[in-house]
Amino acid sequence: MNSLINIIYLISISFFIMGLKYLSSPRTARRGNLFSMIGMLIAVVVTLFDKEIVHYYYIIAGILVGGVIGTYAAKKVQMTAMPQMVALFNAFGGIASALVVLSLFLIHPEQMDLSTSITTSATLFIGMLTFTGSVLAFAKLQELVKGAPVVFPGQQVLNALLHLAILVLAIIFVLNPPSAGMTVLLAIFVLSGIVGIALVLPIGGADMPVVIALLNSYSGLAAAASGFVISNNVLIVSGALVGASGIILTNLMCKAMNRSLTNVLFGAVGQESGTTAAHGKRQVTGYTPVDAVVMLENAQSVIIVPGYGLAVAQAQYALQDMVELLRKRGTEVLYAIHPVAGRMPGHMNVLLAEANVPYDLLKDMDEINEEFQNTDVVLVVGANDVINPAAREKGNPLSGMPILNVDEAQSILIIKRSLSPGFAGVDNDLFYNPKTMMVFGDAKDMLVKIVGNLKKDI
């Protein structure tokens, strides 16, 4: 029986791996997600035949409650709110793993050998810090609490002490599991929760994509750690896959901002935003949507650079209307997507896909950066730091960050409310470039006017 269950777990693992493999192309990605679902279903069903399970009412009730909430959330969530949702789901994964090992300890306190007690403490630690850290990340993204980083003197020392205390408690538990028991585990539970809050407090809004990716990784590692506790390979492998995914995305995000992970976690960037904004004395001529239409109509090739501001203004639909009209005239139009456009990895692509932009028009930075020099007009909507040429110079917060080479195009059209700098607080010279035409106003209003004028001319 036991080896049969393990063989079926292996089939489930194979489905997860095939699922990830199919995610390598948008053509097959949906099938990949289906494969992962099948893998999960197999793992759950076969577990129900485990010889230890005798009661089913808690199981049925739990799956019903969780299933209804999960379905509701998945159907209702706005695409702009995806980062919050992923943060919240990370939290649930973390707390679930922590609760599982607590419950297992209550069931088999006598079975706590060396490896089980070590992995039990580790699961509690990772699970709880994922939980509280993710809940705080959720609250910051949802603007329930202030997004600005919170730093106070002695923060690092407090952090170090917390980790030390958890380590000592874990050692006490490992040395004498049954008698030290629940009290010690609960202390680890609470302290690890505080560690999670301390981890996310000093991180500002602009760095949230990195933190969500990191916590995504932790939620996987928590599942893997709980797999060590019950020597279950399906948990270990799936947890490791999620852990690897989170680590890769964390790295990509850090590279896209030219920051190290340590700098993101402890740098507290963004707390003084707005201080450098005041000295914008240079003047720029504002153009009208009609001027923009003339420029767009004369272009053979157009690249659009969207930023999160586009989605905030809900202007992506008007933008795609404009793109369709231009393409009907025979203009070549592509979208250039910077890795940190949006508020989580790949976020902008989803927001545009929702507005019916075909994915073959969406090009990531490395694919499109060579194309700007052969492009007539670049239209920037709601993006700022990712096109700021200051990133190529030394000595400012943006230095070294890879940017889209917008300034290489023949002309540049920027729709923006004002000349204010982006998250990094660095003035953008591109606004004052003689090739640049600034159209001041709300992204949606301006795009709707552009669309209206384009229609008139057809």
Place this chain on the structure above:
Amino acid sequence: MNGGLLVSIYVFVLAIFAGIELISRVPPLLHTPLMSGANAVSGITLVGALISAGTGRGELSEILGFLAIVFATINVVGGFLVTDRMLEMFKKEEKQK
């Protein structure tokens, strides 16, 4: 250190390598669905929760197990459904235009 733990560590390390290989091939276009999908997969801890909720050895352990099932199921069901919802939106342009 017992043999079981050692095997688990082998499996874990190999899975990390396999994961890195597979996930490096996911294009940036799909990184958000990748994250929400990974989210759903991390709900695999549901398997552990099922075991802890159904043993019938003490009310407290079963209640903790029940809560774990609720959280993990939200993760699994919500994660997969929202990923599917997103992936459905990614469409290639029709050839005839």
